[in-house]
Amino acid sequence: MNIEVLRYCPAAPNGAQKVSYELEATGQTLLDALTTIKTEQDATLSFASECRSGVCGSCAMRVNGVEVLACTYQVREGDLIEPLRNMEVVRDLIVDVESALRFNQQAHAYGSVSVQTPSVTPEEEKINELQSACILCASCYSACPVYELNSEFLGPFALTRSWRYVSDVRETEVVDKIATVQDNGIWDCTLCNECVPVCPVGIAPKQDIVMLRNKSGVMGYMDPSFASGFGNGFGNDGTPNFGGPAF
Amino acid sequence: MNNRETTQTDVLIIGAGGAALSAALKAQEHGARVQVLSKSYPTRAQTCMAQGGINAALSHSGADTVALHVEDTLKSAQGLALRDAVSLMCQQAPEALAWLDRIGVPFSRNAKAQIAQRRLGGASSERACYAQDYTGLKILHTLYDQCNRHNIEFLNERFLLNICTQKDTHGNVCVSGVTALNLRTGEVEMHEAASVIVATGGYSRIYHRHATNATGTTGDGIAAALRAGARLSDMEFIQFHPTALKNSSVLISESARGAGGYLLNAAHERFTDELAPRDIVAREILKEIERGGAVYLDIRHLGEAFIDAQLPQERKLAQLYEGIDPVYEIMPVKPAAHYCMGGIEVDARSQTAVSGLFACGECANHNVHGANRLGGNSLLELVVFGHQAGVNAAQYAQQTQNTCKPTEQLQKDRTFVEGVKYFTNQIDFYEKHRFMGNIFYNNAAIVRDEKGLKAVLAAVRQLQKELPFMGPKDKSKVYNTNLVEFIEFGNMVELAEVVLVSAISRRESRGAHFRSDAPQRDDERFGAHTVAWKEEGVLCLDFIKGEVL
Numbered sequence: 182m183n184i185e186v187l188r189y190c191p192a193a194p195n196g197a198q199k200v201s202y203e204l205e206a207t208g209q210t211l212l213d214a215l216t217t218i219k220t221e222q223d224a225t226l227s228f229a230s231e232c233r234s235g236v237c238g239s240c241a242m243r244v245n246g247v248e249v250l251a252c253t254y255q256v257r258e259g260d261l262i263e264p265l266r267n268m269e270v271v272r273d274l275i276v277d278v279e280s281a282l283r284f285n286q287q288a289h290a291y292g293s294v295s296v297q298t299p300s301v302t303p304e305e306e307k308i309n310e311l312q313s314a315c316i317l318c319a320s321c322y323s324a325c326p327v328y329e330l331n332s333e334f335l336g337p338f339a340l341t342r343s344w345r346y347v348s349d350v351r352e353t354e355v356v357d358k359i360a361t362v363q364d365n366g367i368w369d370c371t372l373c374n375e376c377v378p379v380c381p382v383g384i385a386p387k388q389d390i391v392m393l394r395n396k397s398g399v400m401g402y403m404d405p406s407f408a409s410g411f412g413n414g415f416g417n418d419g420t421p422n423f424g425g426p427a428f
Numbered sequence: 429m430n431n432r433e434t435t436q437t438d439v440l441i442i443g444a445g446g447a448a449l450s451a452a453l454k455a456q457e458h459g460a461r462v463q464v465l466s467k468s469y470p471t472r473a474q475t476c477m478a479q480g481g482i483n484a485a486l487s488h489s490g491a492d493t494v495a496l497h498v499e500d501t502l503k504s505a506q507g508l509a510l511r512d513a514v515s516l517m518c519q520q521a522p523e524a525l526a527w528l529d530r531i532g533v534p535f536s537r538n539a540k541a542q543i544a545q546r547r548l549g550g551a552s553s554e555r556a557c558y559a560q561d562y563t564g565l566k567i568l569h570t571l572y573d574q575c576n577r578h579n580i581e582f583l584n585e586r587f588l589l590n591i592c593t594q595k596d597t598h599g600n601v602c603v604s605g606v607t608a609l610n611l612r613t614g615e616v617e618m619h620e621a622a623s624v625i626v627a628t629g630g631y632s633r634i635y636h637r638h639a640t641n642a643t644g645t646t647g648d649g650i651a652a653a654l655r656a657g658a659r660l661s662d663m664e665f666i667q668f669h670p671t672a673l674k675n676s677s678v679l680i681s682e683s684a685r686g687a688g689g690y691l692l693n694a695a696h697e698r699f700t701d702e703l704a705p706r707d708i709v710a711r712e713i714l715k716e717i718e719r720g721g722a723v724y725l726d727i728r729h730l731g732e733a734f735i736d737a738q739l740p741q742e743r744k745l746a747q748l749y750e751g752i753d754p755v756y757e758i759m760p761v762k763p764a765a766h767y768c769m770g771g772i773e774v775d776a777r778s779q780t781a782v783s784g785l786f787a788c789g790e791c792a793n794h795n796v797h798g799a800n801r802l803g804g805n806s807l808l809e810l811v812v813f814g815h816q817a818g819v820n821a822a823q824y825a826q827q828t829q830n831t832c833k834p835t836e837q838l839q840k841d842r843t844f845v846e847g848v849k850y851f852t853n854q855i856d857f858y859e860k861h862r863f864m865g866n867i868f869y870n871n872a873a874i875v876r877d878e879k880g881l882k883a884v885l886a887a888v889r890q891l892q893k894e895l896p897f898m899g900p901k902d903k904s905k906v907y908n909t910n911l912v913e914f915i916e917f918g919n920m921v922e923l924a925e926v927v928l929v930s931a932i933s934r935r936e937s938r939g940a941h942f943r944s945d946a947p948q949r950d951d952e953r954f955g956a957h958t959v960a961w962k963e964e965g966v967l968c969l970d971f972i973k974g975e976v977l
């Protein structure tokens with residue numbers, strides 16, 4: 182079986198190159214295949230991995246143009262393996278995720294609970310059970326066309342993480358969190374759905390963005406494209422209509 | 429984000445798993461400037477793999493008490509844990525859980541809107557708090573989010589090479605920082621700090637593919653601490669998890685048995701108490717595998733609805749790695765190396781034999797697991813002793829008069845990273861790692877004897893000699909994972925010797941260390957900790973009773 186890997190090393194003169202590898206075994210995960218190549222054929226092939234079980238988010242890459250985790254994808258004849266998009270390629274299949282990760286902090290995607298022993302029912306806990314299983318693999322940023330054009334867009338996982346805390350019944354700083362996702366955030370998303378099928382955990386960031394929009398609406402924020410005139414999607418300075426949020 | 433070649437801080441934390449992040453948050457709360465340095469990204473640490481749960485006697489139902497938690501832990505530890513340390517951990521467990529709850533960990537809940545609990549092996553009660561089977565993942569990510577909230581500085585993709593020390597005014601050895609390889613630039617950097625906390629996890633990858641652990645669990649921090657003058661203890665005690673998937677060693681959590689799963693032998697009959705302590709179950713499974721060729725885990729009777737609600741991850745993993753759907757089929761399993769009880773020896777303040785050098789998490793030995801860890805006590809230890817290390821490292825940093833002087837270590841390590849590329853490469857270290865994993869699994873694992881252990885030791889000493897004939901094939905500077913894996917292999921070979929010498933010296937059986945040539949426990953001679961250290965590069969070993977430091 183043959184697969185091709187798009188390889189890139191900053192020191193190499195010719196930019197990214199497709200390199201083809203031959204594999205003996207079939208029915209293995211892509212991560213096992215890459216590990217075999219690295220340890221038996223070509224020690225320079227570079228990729229990241231840790232848990233081999235789909236929970237650490239290290240080995241996200243693209244196969245035939247679609248984001249997958251190498252450890253949960255069964256490799257097939259003729260597959261083309263490429264690094265994630267929309268992030269700087271450091272080497273081969275390793276990308277710099279730091280640029281995307283900083284949006285977690287920017288979106289205030291963290292818990293702010295003040296109650297001593299919070300009471301949470303099983304139903305309330307279910308509200309963000311899925312969102313809190315995000316592994317920060319960054320597949321969604323690779324797939325997002327808005328992030329591709331606007332490097333300041335908070336982006337899918339940070340917004341999912343924001344919703345994970347906003348929807349948490351223990352959370353006490355919802356007002357602040359909602360205010361934080363207005364600029365370069367929930368209204369900039371085009372709801373194109375590209376981030377949804379690529380999520381290995383089954384999270385739908387788009388849906389969480391819709392939830393944040395609804396919550397924002399209830400809190401007095403408006404879609405800036407409406408606020409600044411009919412269909413004009415570019416006047417988004419994020420300020421809600423009527424001078425300020427009504428809460 | 430940060431590309432400076434020398435950084436300075438009060439408290440420098442090596443590693444970014446549950447122990448490291450718990451320590452970071454506490455150290456900062458106590459007024460220290462904190463940096464967290466790790467070879468990957470925080471949310472990629474092995475802590476994310478923990479499924480089963482975290483122990484605390486929350487006494488929701490009134491059935492469990494701190495005293496029972498202490499007794500269960502001591503019983504499993506088989507005389508090697510310290511009662512004071514265990515009591516402290518179990519007493520602080522409810523507050524540790526309340527803290528996790530407060531910072532937003534989304535634990536599964538019971539009908540009374542409290543944190544739900546389930547029973548794991550060796551526990552007399554339902555004591556493990558969980559978040560489906562994503563307990564470690566959700567704890568780690570919540571800790572990471574808190575670090576973002578408190579602006580903790582992360583130095584990602586930096587590989588710890590060595591811990592630097594100096595002599596203080598009284599002539600004591602104290603820490604001054606670390607050297608690290610910046611993976612993105614390929615440069616060796618100096619990171620100065622008033623105190624350093626090692627939280628780099630265990631060394632189970634010595635067993636190569638016969639381990640449930642993440643690939644980076646290579647004992648780097650423990651080996652660096654040993655080289656820097658710290659002492660290690662009880663390194664021969666490595667827990668084998670009874671139920672890893674047969675081909676991949678991917679773990680099927682104990683909660684599958686806690687929920688009522690059966691172990692079946694080749695004739696599809698039950699053969700043991702599924703919830704006995706791990707060392708016993710592992711040995712029973714090994715016996716059955718040797719006798720009949722296979723052992724299976726059967727959870728079919730729990731039903732699809734239950735499996736999807738409580739064990740969704742196990743179902744996914746079994747399908748992917750064994751092509752088996754546990755709702756309808758039984759899963760082939762084997763014991764695999766899982767957790768290192770031993771590690772860097774620390775005192776009651778989490779400090780090592782080197783002043784200002786602290787340790788917490790799986791890399792440290794706080795004497796709470798003894799000869800055999802209870803499931804769910806490790807995540808607990810990360811939080812309790814992570815906090816302890818954080819507070820004490822912050823205090824140390826505030827009090828110390830030491831100023832960091834330039835160290836020779838930086839130059840040495842730069843020379844090494846340059847020079848290693850010229851190693852001859854006649855011998856393939858990846859092949860040697862597989863080889864080491866196999867001989868360890870066969871002779872230095874669940875059942876051991878002197879002859880087998882000595883044979884492995886001879887092979888490991890040979891590997892040590894051969895290291896200069898190995899080396900990385902990849903010569904490039906940028907993100908050289910081949911080089912990193914070679915240095916990791918070197919660290920594992922260094923620790924392998926300690927594990928073997930300890931295991932050979934302990935001529936008795938206790939918990940995870942089972943000697944077929946000395947099957948009895950011998951408290952008189954070995955009711956003591958195996959302590960190892962280096963003098964002028966030579967490994968020394970002694971048995972020390974009671975409080976070690």
Ligand SMILES: Cc1cc2nc3c(=O)[nH]c(=O)nc-3n(C[C@H](O)[C@H](O)[C@H](O)COP(=O)(O)OP(=O)(O)OC[C@H]3O[C@@H](n4cnc5c(N)ncnc54)[C@H](O)[C@@H]3O)c2cc1C
Pocket residue numbers: 442443444445446447448465466467468469470472473474475476477478479480481482483563564586587588589627628629630640641642644645648649679766767788789790791803804805806807808810
């Ligand atoms: C599959 C599995 C399931 C488990 N389930 C449970 C459970 O249900 N309950 C329980 O209590 N325990 C469980 N455990 C055990 C528990 O998860 C671990 O003991 C614990 O997570 C260790 O945490 P830590 O913070 O000490 O280290 P880790 O989480 O291992 O983190 C180590 C950190 O150190 C960094 N590091 C390592 N070397 C270097 C270096 N050279 N330079 C820089 N950084 C470095 C790594 O990048 C990482 O950030 C499980 C373990 C496994 C493998």
Ligand code: SF4
Pocket residue numbers: 314315316317318319320321322337338341379380381382383384386
């Ligand atoms: S939302 Fe899904 S795709 Fe995006 S980082 Fe999280 S797990 Fe990955």
Ligand code: SF4
Pocket residue numbers: 324325326327328336337369370371372373374375376377386387390
């Ligand atoms: S739905 Fe929104 S966040 Fe998701 S890919 Fe499209 S634009 Fe990006």
